[in-house]
Amino acid sequence: MYIDIKHLLTTRRFMPLFATMFLGAFNDNVFRTALVTYVTFRATDLSDSTKALMVSLAIGLFMLPYFLFSATAGQLTDKYHKHILIRWIKISEIVIMGAAAIGFLTGHVLALIGLLFLMGTHSTFFGPAKYSIMPDHLKEKELLGGNGLMEAGTFLAILLGTLVGGILMTSAKYGITMTAVLVVATAVVGYITSLMIPSAPRAAPKLIVNYNFFTSTWDLLQQARKDPRLLRVILLISWFWLIGASFLAQIPNLADRVFGLDEAGLTLLMILFSLGVGVGSICTNAILKNKITLRLVPWSAAALTLFVIHFSLVDAHPVPGTKLPLWDFVSSWQGIRICIDLFLVSIAGGIYIVPLYTLLQADADPQRRSQIIATNNIMNALFMVISSGAAVLLLSMGLSILKFFLVLAVINGIVALYLVRIRHRL
DSSP states (O other), rough: OOOHHHHHHHHHTHHHHHHHHHHHHHHHHHHHHHHHHHIIIIOOTOOOHHHHHHHHHHHHHHHHHHHHHHHHHHHHHHSSSSHHHHHHHHHHHHHEEEEEEHHHHHHHHHHHHHHHHHHHHHHHHHHHHHSSSSSHHHHHHHHHHHHHHHHHHHHHHHHHHHHHHHHHOOTTTTTTHHHHHHHHHHHHHHHHHHTTTTOOOOOOOHHHHHHOOOHHHHHHHHHHOOEEEHHHHHHHHHHHHHHHHHHHHHHHHHIIIOOOOHHHHHHHHHHHHHHHHHHHHHHHHHHHTTTOOOOTHHHHHHHHHHHHHHHHTEEEEEETTOBBBHHHHHHHHHHHHHHHHHHHHHHHHHHHHHHHHHHHHHHTTTTHHHHHHHHHHHHHHHHHHHHHHHHHHHTTTTHHHHHHHHHHHHHHHHHHHHHTTTTGGO
């Protein structure tokens, strides 16, 4: 029987987890965006070079815990009750956000950057728990729809958190106070929703946790090599995040430097990208009718290549010193083309990623599922760092942003051809 999205949104087996995930991702991005905006526009006692260093440091520190603690997070999630672990993780979020509120109100930038590292640590531990608990609560035919909703919710939370964090911190009068109140309130509500997550059995209660993050991370990666199919899935998921991170990082530069848009235009592009991933993620369940299969992955990768190529070949000539108003942009043929291309790129991405996450959960050994998801998180973080490094390198060599996306499309085309060739073995 086909299980629709409405069914999942009304079941207590899924909705509390979804709400807890959404609030956590939203809070992550409110805090991170607010901090970057605060350093950039409000820290008047810092030089421009120091501000740039602080922003880069903040972004790096948020990603660092995924490399340091993912292996430990996966082991702890397999060893202990996931629902209880999630509640402790949410309690830690309240503590971190309480300290962040004080940091914003007192203007202590270094303390806020340190807290961003702790918030990244919070997300590192939450990641394996939120994905590995889903097979405990959902039937196999519900997993595809559940993952579709989780991916759609993640990108919507990223979008809303980014917008809200930026808007609040640029509000002249009460922006800092409202940001401080919001991050604490969101953390508290997230803890409340976590209390409603049903219990789940311990997967490997006799597991001995290795707290040495070097050896434990190496062991996880070595274990992944022993299962070629799951390793391939992990690499394909990580490739999605490389492309997704590239778009999320470069959309502001595209809007400003390439298309000459104002802030409303940038907001529109961010909305289109996030909504497209959500639409693709949710549509996947309807297309596959709850069946866990990768038959859509090669074709969605191919579609992604075509849409990115078409997007990167747009002929943009912004007028120096001026910003194109939103209405002028969306009422022009070029603006319509850009919006449609970006939306189709993200839809293809959503259709690509959901079956991969679902298969990773369904095929993983239940006693090691959290550790396998932790391995995936490590690889995702690595690929996102590679995406950032590649962008810096290629753009510094004089490559335009659109040409950078064209390079990505060509490489993705090679990946798509490989997937089409091995589609019967996926």
